[in-house]
Amino acid sequence: SQQGEEDPQALSIQEGENATMNCSYKTSINNLQWYRQNSGRGLVHLILIRSNEREKHSGRLRVTLDTSKKSSSLLITASRAADTASYFCATDNGSGYSTLTFGKGTMLLVSP
Amino acid sequence: EPEVTQTPSHQVTQMGQEVILRCVPISNHLYFYWYRQILGQKVEFLVSFYNNEISEKSEIFDDQFSVERPDGSNFTLKIRSTKLEDSAMYFCASSIMMGDPYFGPGTRLTVT
Numbered sequence: 001s002q003q004g005e006e007d008p009q010a011l012s013i014q015e016g017e018n019a020t021m022n023c024s025y026k027t028s029i030n031n032l033q034w035y036r037q038n039s040g041r042g043l044v045h046l047i048l049i050r051s052n053e054r055e056k057h058s059g060r061l062r063v064t065l066d067t068s069k070k071s072s073s074l075l076i077t078a079s080r081a082a083d084t085a086s087y088f089c090a091t092d093n094g095s096g097y098s099t100l101t102f103g104k105g106t107m108l109l110v111s112p
Numbered sequence: 113e114p115e116v117t118q119t120p121s122h123q124v125t126q127m128g129q130e131v132i133l134r135c136v137p138i139s140n141h142l143y144f145y146w147y148r149q150i151l152g153q154k155v156e157f158l159v160s161f162y163n164n165e166i167s168e169k170s171e172i173f174d175d176q177f178s179v180e181r182p183d184g185s186n187f188t189l190k191i192r193s194t195k196l197e198d199s200a201m202y203f204c205a206s207s208i209m210m211g212d213p214y215f216g217p218g219t220r221l222t223v224t
Contacts, residue, residue, distance in 0.1 A: 035215075040220075041217065043155065045212065088155065102154050104153075
């Protein structure tokens with residue numbers, strides 16, 4: 001079993017549509033973070049949600065966390081072509097040094 | 113906005129050679145990390161560093177790897193004798209406290 005599994009693996013939508021990506025994890029967590037990575041580039045931190053939070057917003061991003069189901073979702077509203085990237089969830093299991101366990105990611109393609 | 117920087121952006125080396133990847137974390141951060149991402153795979157934790165010593169390391173971080181903070185600003189990852197399978201993108205990250213690490217843009221290491 002693996003921590004931080006996203007689905008779908010790939011998502012293709014049109015500009016203006018909403019994109020929803022899901023992440024499931026196995027162990028208890030301290031927090032869960034979402035990152036974006038453009039092809040071959042670095043990781044850009046999008047949003048962090050702590051284990052005692054259920055929902056968080058940042059601009060066009062909305063993240064939910066359900067610790068009872070060990071799952072999180074990332075919603076990007078009114079998507080743009082520039083949102084095309086891979087999106088990863090990463091969990092911090094609170095081991096003490098903030099090491100993150102990443103999922104395999106969802107590749108989002110937003111077509112103009 | 114302060115950011116983590118990494119040099120070089122791309123390093124090509126021959127199998128068996130030593131490489132040093134360099135990182136300058138954000139200046140007031142206390143926790144430092146290295147992660148790697150083999151092409152097409154998950155981002156994987158290598159090592160965390162706090163108070164001038166390794167605080168946690170993964171199974172990947174074997175005797176071929178070492179980290180150092182030589183001068184209070186740089187944070188380096190050394191691979192003593194590179195193997196083909198060390199080819200990956202290596203990300204440095206830092207955080208001021210536990211949680212929410214900031215990632216650098218990565219160094220792409222190609223071992224030939």
